[in-house]
Amino acid sequence: MKSIEELKAIRDKTLKEMSIRDNEDKMRIVVGMATCGIAAGAKPVMSAFIDELNKRNITNVNVSMTGCIGICRLEPVAEVIDANGEKTTYVKLNPEKARRIVAEHIVNQRVVTEYTVGAAEK
Amino acid sequence: MKDLSLHIMDIVQNSIVAGADKISINLNVKGDPQILILEIQDNGKGMDEEFLREVTDPFKTSRTTRNVGLGIPLLAQSANMAGGELNIKSEPGKGTTIEARFNINHIDRIPLGDIPETIKMLIMANPNISWTIRFSSPNDNFVLDTDELKPHLDGVSIANSSVLGWIQNTIADGIKLVYGGVLDEVD
Numbered sequence: 001m002k003s004i005e006e007l008k009a010i011r012d013k014t015l016k017e018m019s020i021r022d023n024e025d026k027m028r029i030v031v032g033m034a035t036c037g038i039a040a041g042a043k044p045v046m047s048a049f050i051d052e053l054n055k056r057n058i059t060n061v062n063v064s065m066t067g068c069i070g071i072c073r074l075e076p077v078a079e080v081i082d083a084n085g086e087k088t089t090y091v092k093l094n095p096e097k098a099r100r101i102v103a104e105h106i107v108n109q110r111v112v113t114e115y116t117v118g119a120a121e122k
Numbered sequence: 123m124k125d126l127s128l129h130i131m132d133i134v135q136n137s138i139v140a141g142a143d144k145i146s147i148n149l150n151v152k153g154d155p156q157i158l159i160l161e162i163q164d165n166g167k168g169m170d171e172e173f174l175r176e177v178t179d180p181f182k183t184s185r186t187t188r189n190v191g192l193g194i195p196l197l198a199q200s201a202n203m204a205g206g207e208l209n210i211k212s213e214p215g216k217g218t219t220i221e222a223r224f225n226i227n228h229i230d231r232i233p234l235g236d237i238p239e240t241i242k243m244l245i246m247a248n249p250n251i252s253w254t255i256r257f258s259s260p261n262d263n264f265v266l267d268t269d270e271l272k273p274h275l276d277g278v279s280i281a282n283s284s285v286l287g288w289i290q291n292t293i294a295d296g297i298k299l300v301y302g303g304v305l306d307e308v309d
Contacts, residue, residue: 004274010284011275033247035193038132039123046243054283064247067135 027061027106032077034068040075041094048095049078052102061106074120080105089117123196125235126160132193133162133220134244138251140166142217146254147241149234151301156226157206158305165217174212197222204231226305234305238293242286249281255293257300264296 031037031046042065049063071077074091080101081087088111090101097115104110113119123129130147137145142164150159169177180195197220198208206223224231245253245268257264266289268280278285297305 007271007274007285007288010282010288011278014278014282014284015276033131034135035132035191035196038128039196043128043131043240043243047239050243050246050283059283065135065243067139 027083028079028081029061029063029106030066030079030081031063032067032069032075033065036068036072037075037077040072042076044095045076045078045093045098048098049102052099053106056102056107058102058106071117074117077117090115091117091120123200123232125233126200127235127237127240129197129200129222129232130160130162130237131240131244133197136193137162137164137166137218138248140164140168140218142166142251144252144254146256148256149237149258150256151226151259151305158224158226158231160222160224161219162221163217163219168214168216168218169212170214174210177210178208194220200224200232204228234297234301237297238290241293242290245289246281246286249279255296257296259300261302262300264300266292266296 029049031042031049033042033046046063046065053059053061053063066079069077069079071091076091076093078090078093078098078101079087080090088105090097090112093101093115097112101112101115104112123132134145134147144165146161146163148159148161148163150161151157152159178194178198180192194208194210201208201222201224204224205228206225208223209221210218211221212218241253241255245251251268253266253268255264255266271285271289272280275285280286280289
């Protein structure tokens with residue numbers, strides 16, 4: 001069993017690192033996690049987003065989930081919301097695409113146009 | 123849904139939409155022949171009798187994007203497939219308890235899936251909700267309560283990735299301790 005002591009050690013380490021990052025603007029990734037999304041594989045997609053961000057030690061991106069946004073046929077869907085509020089909707093995702101979005105959109109600030117809802121609906 | 127962890131992810135979204143700030147996810151194994159009981163309890167806005175009667179109907183939903191809702195019907199189907207059943211208790215203003223029963227040894231009983239990961243994601247996306255996770259079996263039991271963890275965190279968010287990693291590992295250990303991997307034998 002993991003002990004509370006271990007948790008306290010994590011807390012102490014985090015407190016030390018926190019102050020520097022707190023003021024940075026947060027980007028957000030929101031994954032559609034309604035029945036339609038889950039059935040289409042939204043969970044492994046969210047898992048890939050989290051894992052890729054952790055691997056790259058990116059802490060100023062918030063990953064969360066939302067309900068159905070009404071385009072079930074294009075699930076799994078995720079929205080990337082930039083620090084300035086600009087929103088990009090990515091559709092028909094899988095874990096590989098999620099990792100590429102982290103690399104290109106989050107890290108290099110370049111929208112992966114071919115995965116966007118605009119490209120899918122052409 | 124191919125495993126229980128996906129159903130949990132799905133059904134809990136209903137609790138979140140119902141405005142719950144306390145959600146508990148309980149897994150219990152008991153009886154002979156053994157049954158597995160999944161119970162999800164929330165203090166959300168609840169449902170009135172009329173809505174409750176019709177809630178297992180796929181064409182009943184509170185959402186507005188379209189008039190089909192499959193979360194509860196799919197869980198009912200998974201339970202029925204394994205010779206079990208689904209029960210829902212709800213009271214407006216008080217909350218909802220949804221319980222799915224599965225015969226553990228039924229050939230069509232779905233596996234647990236990655237429950238620690240599901241719970242990690244739920245906490246990550248909803249850090250302000252008080253989560254209680256309980257596992258029990260005749261052998262042992264396990265409880266994780268995020269309200270009990272928060273005082274130890276001293277201002278560090280429960281959604282911090284290292285904290286979430288600890289929670290995920292602790293829950294995985296809890297499942298191993300209580301169920302010994304038996305429930306997940308068929309993947």
